Structure formats: structure tokens, C-alpha cells
Amino acid sequence: MPNVTHLECSLCAQRFAANQIHxxxxxxxxxxxxxxxxxxxxxWTRDSLAQAKPDLWRYWPVLPVNRRESVVSLGxxxxxxxxxxxLGAAVGAKDLWVKDEGLNPTGTFKARGAAVGISRxxxxxxxxxxxxxxxxxxxxxxxxxxxAGIPVVVAMPKDAPSQTQREVAxxxxxxxxxxxNISHAGAWVNERAAAEGWYDASTFKEPYRLExxxxxxxxxxxxxxxxxxxxxxxxxxxxxxLLGLWxxxxxxxxxxxxxxxxxxxLPRLVVVQAAGCAPVVRAWDAGAQTTxxxxxxxxxxxxxxxxxxLAGGLMLxxxxxxGGTALAVxxxxxRRALGDLARAGLWLSPEGAALLPALRQLRASGWLRAGERVxxxxxxxxxxxxxxxxxxxxxx
Amino acid sequence: MPNVTHLECSLCAQRFAANQIHxxxxxxxxxxxxxxxxxxxxxWTRDSLAQAKPDLWRYWPVLPVNRRESVVSLGxxxxxxxxxxxLGAAVGAKDLWVKDEGLNPTGTFKARGAAVGISRxxxxxxxxxxxxxxxxxxxxxxxxxxxAGIPVVVAMPKDAPSQTQREVAxxxxxxxxxxxNISHAGAWVNERAAAEGWYDASTFKEPYRLExxxxxxxxxxxxxxxxxxxxxxxxxxxxxxLLGLWxxxxxxxxxxxxxxxxxxxLPRLVVVQAAGCAPVVRAWDAGAQTTxxxxxxxxxxxxxxxxxxLAGGLMLxxxxxxGGTALAVxxxxxRRALGDLARAGLWLSPEGAALLPALRQLRASGWLRAGERVxxxxxxxxxxxxxxxxxxxxxx
Numbered sequence: 001m002p003n004v005t006h007l008e009c010s011l012c013a014q015r016f017a018a019n020q021i022h023x024x025x026x027x028x029x030x031x032x033x034x035x036x037x038x039x040x041x042x043x044w045t046r047d048s049l050a051q052a053k054p055d056l057w058r059y060w061p062v063l064p065v066n067r068r069e070s071v072v073s074l075g076x077x078x079x080x081x082x083x084x085x086x087l088g089a090a091v092g093a094k095d096l097w098v099k100d101e102g103l104n105p106t107g108t109f110k111a112r113g114a115a116v117g118i119s120r121x122x123x124x125x126x127x128x129x130x131x132x133x134x135x136x137x138x139x140x141x142x143x144x145x146x147x148a149g150i151p152v153v154v155a156m157p158k159d160a161p162s163q164t165q166r167e168v169a170x171x172x173x174x175x176x177x178x179x180x181n182i183s184h185a186g187a188w189v190n191e192r193a194a195a196e197g198w199y200d201a202s203t204f205k206e207p208y209r210l211e212x213x214x215x216x217x218x219x220x221x222x223x224x225x226x227x228x229x230x231x232x233x234x235x236x237x238x239x240x241x242l243l244g245l246w247x248x249x250x251x252x253x254x255x256x257x258x259x260x261x262x263x264x265x266l267p268r269l270v271v272v273q274a275a276g277c278a279p280v281v282r283a284w285d286a287g288a289q290t291t292x293x294x295x296x297x298x299x300x301x302x303x304x305x306x307x308x309x310l311a312g313g314l315m316l317x318x319x320x321x322x323g324g325t326a327l328a329v330x331x332x333x334x335r336r337a338l339g340d341l342a343r344a345g346l347w348l349s350p351e352g353a354a355l356l357p358a359l360r361q362l363r364a365s366g367w368l369r370a371g372e373r374v375x376x377x378x379x380x381x382x383x384x385x386x387x388x389x390x391x392x393x394x395x396x
Numbered sequence: 397m398p399n400v401t402h403l404e405c406s407l408c409a410q411r412f413a414a415n416q417i418h419x420x421x422x423x424x425x426x427x428x429x430x431x432x433x434x435x436x437x438x439x440w441t442r443d444s445l446a447q448a449k450p451d452l453w454r455y456w457p458v459l460p461v462n463r464r465e466s467v468v469s470l471g472x473x474x475x476x477x478x479x480x481x482x483l484g485a486a487v488g489a490k491d492l493w494v495k496d497e498g499l500n501p502t503g504t505f506k507a508r509g510a511a512v513g514i515s516r517x518x519x520x521x522x523x524x525x526x527x528x529x530x531x532x533x534x535x536x537x538x539x540x541x542x543x544a545g546i547p548v549v550v551a552m553p554k555d556a557p558s559q560t561q562r563e564v565a566x567x568x569x570x571x572x573x574x575x576x577n578i579s580h581a582g583a584w585v586n587e588r589a590a591a592e593g594w595y596d597a598s599t600f601k602e603p604y605r606l607e608x609x610x611x612x613x614x615x616x617x618x619x620x621x622x623x624x625x626x627x628x629x630x631x632x633x634x635x636x637x638l639l640g641l642w643x644x645x646x647x648x649x650x651x652x653x654x655x656x657x658x659x660x661x662l663p664r665l666v667v668v669q670a671a672g673c674a675p676v677v678r679a680w681d682a683g684a685q686t687t688x689x690x691x692x693x694x695x696x697x698x699x700x701x702x703x704x705x706l707a708g709g710l711m712l713x714x715x716x717x718x719g720g721t722a723l724a725v726x727x728x729x730x731r732r733a734l735g736d737l738a739r740a741g742l743w744l745s746p747e748g749a750a751l752l753p754a755l756r757q758l759r760a761s762g763w764l765r766a767g768e769r770v771x772x773x774x775x776x777x778x779x780x781x782x783x784x785x786x787x788x789x790x791x792x
Contacts, residue, residue, distance in 0.1 A: 054450030054474055074741060075476020075496055078450055082471055086545065100471055103499050106743075107779050147741030149482065163782055170778075170786065172739040343568040345470060345543025347502075382566075383503050383779040386559055390566065 003040050004064050007031040007207055010314050018064070021124050023205040030204040030311050032247070033064050033211050037254045046226060046257055054078035056112055056215040062251060064211050065119045072119045072148040074105035076112055077215055081223040081375070087344045088374075091356070092363045095373040097229070098346060099220060102381025106167070108303075108349070109216065109241060109379045110140035113209030117201055118144040120208040126150060126199030130192065131206075132185030134237060135164040135302045136380060141201065142173035153198060155185035161302050163386055181297055182238075183308050203238040204310045213241045217248025220375055226252075227259050228267050230372040233358055235351035235379055236271040236280055236326075237306040239315045245269060245377075246318040267375075269318055271326035272358040274299030274334065277307055280315055284326035289313055300331045300388055301350035303379060327361055329354045332391060339390035342382070350388050352378030399436050400460050403427040403603055406710050414460070417520050419601040426600040426707050428643070429460050429607050433650045442622060442653055450474035452508055452611040458647060460607050461515045468515045468544040470501035472508055473611055477619040477771070483740045484770075487752065488759045491769040493625070494742060495616055498777025502563070504699075504745065505612065505637060505775045506536035509605030513597055514540040516604040522546060522595035526588065527602075528581030530633060531560040531698045532776060537597065538569035549594060551581035557698050559782055577693055578634075579704050599634040600706045609637045613644025616771055622648075623655050624663050626768040629754055631747035631775055632667040632676055632722075633702035635711045641665060641773075642714040663771075665714055667722035668754040670695030670730065673703055676711055680722035685709055696727045696784055697746035699775060721763060728787060729753045735786035738778070746784050748774030 007016040011029030016022045022031055044061045052058035056077025065071060081099050088096030101109035118141065121129055130153040131141055138154035145152030152173040156165060157180060168175045178184045186202055193200040200206065221228060228249060234242045249266040252258050271280045277297035283290065291312025297305050309315065319326060329337075338353040355376040362368040382388075403412040407425030412418045418427055440457045448454035452473025461467060477495050484492030497505035514537065517525055526549040527537055534550035541548030548569040552561060553576060564571045574580045582598055589596040596602065617624060624645060630638045645662040648654050667676045673693035679686065687708030693701050705711065715722060725733075734749040751772040758764040778784075 050447050055476065073476075073478070075478055075499060078474075080451065080469075080471020082469070100501075103471060103501065105496075105499065107503075107777065143741050143743070145741075146739055163779075166782075167743065167778075170735070170738045170743060171741065339566070342566045343542055345539050345541075345567065347539070347563065347566060381503065381779065382563075383559075383777065386562075386782050 003035040003061055005034050005036050008034050010311070021199065022207065023200060030314065031207040033207055035062055035251070037251060041255050049222065056115065056212065056219070059215055059218050063116060064208055065116070066123055070119055070123050072122065072144050073115055074111065074143065074147055076104050076115045078219060079103045081220060084344065084346070091360050092370060093359060093368065093374050094371060097373070097375045099216065099375055099377050100346070101377070101379050102348065102383070106136070106140045106143050107381040107384045108136040108140065109213065110137045112212035112215055113137065113240060114140035114144040114212070116212030117141070117206055117209040118148050118150065121199050121201065122148055122150060124199070128153060128196070128198045129201050130155070130189045130198040131201040132156070132182050132189045134182045134305050135160045136384065139164050139167040139171070142168045142171035145173060146171045155188045157181050157185060161385060161387065163384070182306055183293070203240055210240050210244050210247065213244030214248045216241060216377065217245040218252065221249070221252055221258065225259070226257055228264070229375045230267060231270060231368060232267045232375045232377060233270045233272055233355040234377045235301065235304060235354050236273055236315065237304045237351070238309050239280070239311050241377065241379065242269060242271060242315055243311060243318060246322065266322050269322045269324040270358065270362070271315060271319060271324070272354050273326070273328045274301050274304040274354065275328045275330045277305050278328040279307060279309065280312060281326040281328045283312060283316055284319060289316065291316070301334060301354055303349070303351045304354070325367060327358050329357050333357045335389065335391040336393065338382070338388065339392060342390065347382030348378045349380035349382060349385055352376065352380065399431040399457055401430050401432050404430050417595065418603065419596060426710065427603040429603055431458055431647070433647060437651050445618065452511065452608065452615070455611055455614050459512060460604055461512070462519055466515055466519050468518065468540050469511055470507065470539065470543055472500050472511045474615060475499045477616060480740065480742070487756050488766060489755060489764065489770050490767060493769070493771045495612065495771055495773050496742070497773070497775050498744065498779070502532070502536045502539050503777040503780045504532040504536065505609065506533045507540070508608035508611055509533065509636060510536035510540040510608070512608030513537070513602055513605040514544050514546065517595050517597065518544055518546060520595070524549060524592070524594045525597050526551070526585045526594040527597040528552070528578050528585045530578045530701050531556045532780065535560050535563040535567070538564045538567035541569060542567045551584050553577050553581060557781060557783065559780070578702055579689070599636055606636050606640050606643065609640030610644045612637060612773065613641040614648065617645070617648055617654065621655070622653055624660070625771045626663060627666060627764060628663045628771045628773060629666045629668055629751040630773045631697065631700060631750050632669050632711070633700045634705050635676070635707050637773065637775065638665060638667065638711055639707060639714060642718065662718050665718045665720040666754065666758070667711060667715060667720070668750050669722070669724045670697050670700045670750065671724045671726045673701050674724040675703060675705065676708060677722040677724045679708060679712055680715060685712065687712070697730060697750055699745070699747045700750070723754055723757055725750045725753050731785065731787040732789065734778070734784065735788060738786065743778030744774045745776035745778060745781055748772065748776065
């Protein structure tokens with residue numbers, strides 16, 4: 001952690017030492033990793049990146065790991081940013097790009113959080129790592145735990161995708177199935193981790209996976225030659241990626257790496273959720289400061305089934321501060337979009353597919369202007385969801 | 397095709413113009429793309445690569461596409477080369493690396509051939525592209541065809557993996573199922589392509605997918621800082637990747653890019669096949685000059701079920717010329733290796749998993765010396781094979 005100065009509470013700004021295990025702040029806020037960016041700015045240049053290996057570790061000066069030898073890697077990051085002109089023209093968004101996180105180890109963007117989180121956990125002396133998951137994070141942490149030789153315990157809803165359950169076991173992790181959703185899995189981990197001395201890697205209780213997800217934003221900026229896109233659509237469950245994007249662009253601005261005026265707007269962030277579990281959208285529409293738990297959460301996009309995200313309030317703040325918005329999409333619409341995208345050569349996760357109809361809505365309402373540069377953040381490969389059947393196009 | 401001079405028969409050296417559609421030579425030999433490497437050598441440097449985008453198109457001067465705008469890409473290539481010290485120590489191969497081709501679009505190395513093949517087919521005016529496949533190539537060509545907006549017809553054995561069949565349809569390609577194996581599918585394509593005017597993209601009847609696979613070798617060399625590894629293990633079905641590796645290292649030597657003496661040995665190539673379909677291994681053991689069709693081919697590693705590879709003789713030559721070898725592995729051993737690898741964090745395709753027991757055999761026999769640098773070429777992600785169940789470790 002060449003440049004980490006401390007951890008800082010996202011709500012009350014209390015500071016914590018970075019070389020000890022911390023979960024949430026006493027006020028309940030998630031902790032953010034802070035760097036000495038002035039110092040980084042003096043020694044790190046955009047040009048030096050050109051020589052760096054094409055994985056997320058190229059952003060080493062703003063990552064929270066002490067030594068290169070501690071890195072647990074399976075080649076995660078530097079996924080393609082694919083320009084999709086034909087698809088863009090079809091939906092009236094000419095400058096449309098897909099960041100394809102399916103090309104990560106374990107097939108999803110969760111690999112980023114797991115790589116950085118497990119690298120850091122190892123340095124902090126974790127002997128067993130436990131986490132609740134709606135699905136994909138479990139597979140990723142199980143894989144990286146196996147790679148690191150650290151036992152992993154994954155708690156998952158009984159009705160999470162069966163392939164993911166199988167994958168966790170395949171990697172040799174301990175799989176605990178709960179009746180209920182990720183909130184119930186989280187309660188189980190919370191109780192057992194305390195009793196057993198496990199390292200609790202629950203979303204936002206562990207400050208480092210956010211740093212891994214942050215590299216999404218760093219890559220998008222680098223791939224667009226340090227011009228921030230106008231809008232990024234993000235399929236939102238726990239929201240780590242959303243806040244990672246927000247933090248990435250804030251840090252890039254502090255480093256002076258973004259082209260354009262110093263006060264040029266950062267990308268407007270858009271939360272896209274499934275209509276069957278949309279706590280952030282509901283709170284956004286109500287102008288609330290925080291989210292309330294969603295009852296009977298259900299959606300084909302398993303990664304979006306997070307009824308009570310811990311950082312709901314922080315997500316809403318990210319939307320307000322970037323001039324973003326939030327909207328929800330029905331499952332049938334998601335499944336139809338899956339087919340539309342596949343016929344354009346992109347078999348995405350249902351979470352990623354939800355972004356296409358959301359984009360259509362934003363164009364129809366005029367919120368998104370023609371000619372704006374838009375990035376759809378596809379969080380995983382269709383291969384991860386063999387059981388999700390696309391719907392055929394509507395007959396007209 | 398800035399530097400392509402012609403196509404050359406791999407058997408009789410007859411030359412063909414590169415700007416026309418050609419399949420096999422009249423003598424039956426596969427055609428190889430030839431470049432003016434003297435000219436390339438004068439204008440292209442290893443240093444210039446450092447600035448290039450991390451996909452296979454970074455090797456543009458030795459790829460057969462005329463214009464950048466013609467490229468059909470989904471972000472293929474520049475997959476990680478993962479050092480696996482713990483696994484290596486466990487099998488007595490300390491300097492062991494896995495080239496993980498699972499991190500490609502559609503989850504397999506077939507994306508390389510499809511990207512280059514379809515980019516080139518579009519330039520040659522193909523309006524419909526047809527190919528037979530044991531499975532994964534079908535998914536890849538369907539995806540890239542969808543991306544390019546060119547219809548694709550895929551002929552596949554009825555008992556090819558069901559997920560792959562589904563994927564081909566998902567991408568909007570026409571799926572034709574045949575009773576039998578890839579040879580029967582090939583016969584159907586041969587007949588129908590001639591009748592319908594389809595562009596025949598069968599393995600080796602189409603000279604350009606080999607150029608895509610060649611980038612595997614270019615990347616391995618670049619990732620090892622232009623030092624060729626001692627040995628590369630390759631799971632062999634049709635053998636395009638094997639010959640691609642061979643061609644890559646030959647071209648790198650001609651360019652003078654490999655470190656070490658000009659006459660230093662190129663990597664010894666190792667053909668690994670499934671015991672249920674091992675025509676190359678059988679021919680190698682018999683000292684034959686070519687392969688004979690394998691009867692009743694059957695294996696859990698669908699990509700290895702190629703009973704009568706068109707370039708069998710050329711593969712045997714590649715083994716002889718590089719000092720390589722060939723060996724086969726039983727399905728149960730493959731399925732056990734799948735589990736061993738997953739518990740080290742690597743969920744590979746069964747084809748890729750076959751390489752681990754092959755490596756153990758080569759160490760046990762002494763063919764592979766301790767300390768030699770070995771690359772296992774994993775051709776795909778475990779996600780592509782949800783139905784292949786690993787076996788538990790043997791109880792002792």
C-alpha cells in the first residue's frame with residue numbers, strides 16, 4: 001500500500017488505521033480507502049501505464065496492497081470496451097460502448113473485488129474468509145481463495161443459480177445455503193464470523209473489494225484516452241461497482257488525469273435495477289436519503305436480488321452528485337434484451353442485458369441526449385447463467 | 397493485409413493469390429498465409445507493441461486483414477499467462493504457466509480464429525459462412541457472425557454439448573445437427589456449401605483462422621519477454637492451435653524477436669489427446685507420416701473428438717521438427733484433474749484439464765526435465781462445460 005494513508009468513514013469521516021482489520025464505522029458507515037494522491041500525482045504518469053501488464057494491477061499506486069508478492073491474481077481486469085455502432089444506432093445512442101466484464105476469471109466483474117480483497121485479507125492475516133452472496137461473488141471469492149490457499153466460507157440463498165452453487169463447491173470452498181436472500185445469508189455470516197474468528201468479507205464490511213471494483217472506472221477512462229464518458233449505466237445490486245466508478249473518477253480528477261476542464265462534469269451514473277427488487281430506484285423516485293428493505297425480492301437477474309443494500313444512502317448520494325438517475329426494468333424485458341444483444345454478438349448476463357431497455361427508456365424520455373457517449377457496464381458473461389432463457393422478439 | 401505476399405500449400409509449396417477465396421490445394425494440402433517478413437522486420441519493433449491495445453490485433457503486421465475498419469472484434473486475445481508455483485511444485489515442474497484462454501469472448505480460444513476468419517471472410521465478400529464443429533468453434537463463429545451481421549450456418553454432432561448448441565441458436569446462427577461426429581458434419585457442409593454458394597470455413601479449408609490462433613504463440617512469447625518456453629502442452633483436436641503455435645515461433649525467429657541464439661531450439665510441442673480419440677498419438681507412436689481415422693471416437697472433452705484431422709500429417713511434422721511428443725489421457729483422469737485444478741483456483745475446460753496428467757506423465761518418464769519452463773495451453777473456461785462433472789481425488 002505504497003500510498004494508502006488511512007480508512008475513512010463514508011458517513012462521519014472518522015479515520016481508521018489501514019494496517020488493521022476494520023469492518024464498518026461505529027456510526028454504521030462503510031469505510032473508504034484513502035491515498036496520498038498529491039504524492040501519487042508527482043510520481044505516476046499516464047504514459048507509464050502504456051508499459052504495464054494488461055490487468056487491474058497496472059493501477060498499483062492507487063491499490064491497497066503492500067507488496068507485489070502478496071498479489072493473488074488470475075489475470076483479472078483490462079476487459080474490452082467494445083464499441084457497438086449498429087446496436088447504438090438501433091436505440092438512438094450513436095456513441096455506445098459495452099464494458100464486457102464477462103472476460104474475467106469466473107466470468108464476472110466479481111473477480112476484481114475478490115482479487116484485491118483476498119490479496120489484502122492475506123496481508124491482514126486472515127486464516128478463513130467468509131462472505132454472503134447473491135451468487136457470483138461467492139464463485140469469485142472461492143476461486144481466489146483456492147488460488148491463495150485460504151479457506152473460504154460462502155453463504156448463499158438456497159435458490160441462487162445452481163451453477164454458481166456448484167462452482168463454489170468445485171473450488172473447494174465451504175457452501176452454506178440459507179432459506180431466504182442475501183440479507184439472511186449476511187446475518188448468518190455475521191454471527192458465525194464473530195464466533196469462529198473468520199475474516200468477514202461481506203460487501204462494504206470489507207473496505208478493499210471496492211478498490212478492486214474501482215479499477216473498472218480507471219480502465220474505462222484509460223480505454224477512452226482519459227476522456228470521461230457522459231453516462232455510465234450500471235446494473236445495481238449491492239452497489240460496490242457503482243461506488244467504485246464514482247471513486248475512480250473522483251481520484252482521476254484529483255490526479256489531474258482526465259482531459260477537459262478541471263470542473264468538467266464527471267460521468268452521470270445510472271442505477272439500473274430489476275422491477276422485482278428495486279430499493280434504490282424506489283428511494284430515488286421518492287427523493288429519500290436512504291433505501292428501505294424491499295419485500296419479496298425476486299428477479300431472473302440473480303445479482304440484482306439485494307433487497308437491503310448496506311450502502312444505499314451512499315449510492316443515492318453518488319447519483320445526486322453526478323447528476324445521475326435510477327430506473328427499473330421488468331424481467332420479461334430483460335429476457336427479451338438478452339436475445340437482442342446475443343443477436344448482435346453479445347451474450348451478456350441478465351444484469352448486463354437489463355441496461356439495454358434502460359437505455360431505451362432514457363433516450364425516449366430525453367434524459368439521455370443523442371450523441372452523448374454512453375457506457376453499458378456488463379457485469380458478467382451469459383455463460384454464467386445457463387438456465388436463463390431469452391425471450392424471442394415481440395411479434396408485431 | 398499490409399504484408400501478406402501469398403498463400404502457400406503446406407505439402408507441395410504451390411502458391412496461390414491471397415486476394416481470392418481458396419480452400420485446399422489441389423494436392424489436398426492446407427494453405428498457409430505467407431508474409432514479407434523481411435519488410436516487417438524493418439518497420440515493426442517489439443518496443444512499439446508496448447503501446448498497442450491488449451487484444452490480438454496488436455500483431456497487425458502479421459495478420460491477414462487489409463483495413464482496420466474491417467476488423468470484427470469482441471475484445472479477443474491477450475489472455476493471461478498465469479504462473480502456478482504451488483501446482484507446479486506439486487507435479488515437479490517448478491516453472492509452470494497456464495495460458496488461460498477461457499478469458500476470451502464465448503469462453504474459448506476459438507474466438508481468435510473466428511475473429512480473424514470472419515474479418516477476412518467479410519473482405520472476401522462472404523455472404524453466408526458455414527462450418528462444421530465439435531462444439532466451441534460453432535459458438536465462436538456464431539457470435540462473430542452476429543457481430544459482423546453475416547449469417548452463419550453451423551453443423552454439429554447431435555451429441556455435442558447441449559449448452560453449445562443452445563449458444564449457437566442464441567447468437568442467431570442456423571444450427572444443423574448431424575448423426576455422427578465432426579467428420580460427418582464436415583461432409584454435410586462440404587456438400588451444401590458448394591450447392592448454396594456458402595463460404596466454407598471448415599478447419600484448414602479456410603487459411604485465416606490459423607492466423608488468429610497463431611497469436612497464441614506471439615502472446616506467450618511477448619508475455620515471457622520474448623524468451624520461448626521450453627515446452628508447450630496443447631490439447632489437440634483439429635490442431636489449428638498447435639500449428640498456430642508452430643508458425644508463431646517460426647515467424648518470431650524470422651523477425652529476430654526471440655532472445656537467445658539464432659539457432660536456439662523452438663518450444664517442444666506436445667500433443668495431448670483423449671484416450672477415446674487419439675489419432676495423432678497413435679500415428680506418433682507408430683512413427684507414421686500421417687493419421688488414420690479413429691473409430692468410435694468418444695470423450696468427455698468434446699473439443700478433442702476430431703477422429704480424422706485434416707492436418708494430421710502436418711501436426712506430426714511439427715512434433716518431429718520441434719522435438720515434441722504426443723500422449724493420451726483417459727476420461728476419468730481428465731475429470732479428476734478438473735477437480736485438482738479447480739481446487740487451485742483454475743476451473744478449466746476438460747481439454748485444458750487433460751494437460752495436467754499429461755504433464756505428470758512427462759515428468760515421470762523424464763521426458764520433461766525439472767526446471768524446464770512449461771506452458772499449459774488451456775483452451776477454454778469450465779463455464780463452457782456445465783455438464784462435465786469432476787471426479788473427487790482418489791482415496792488412498
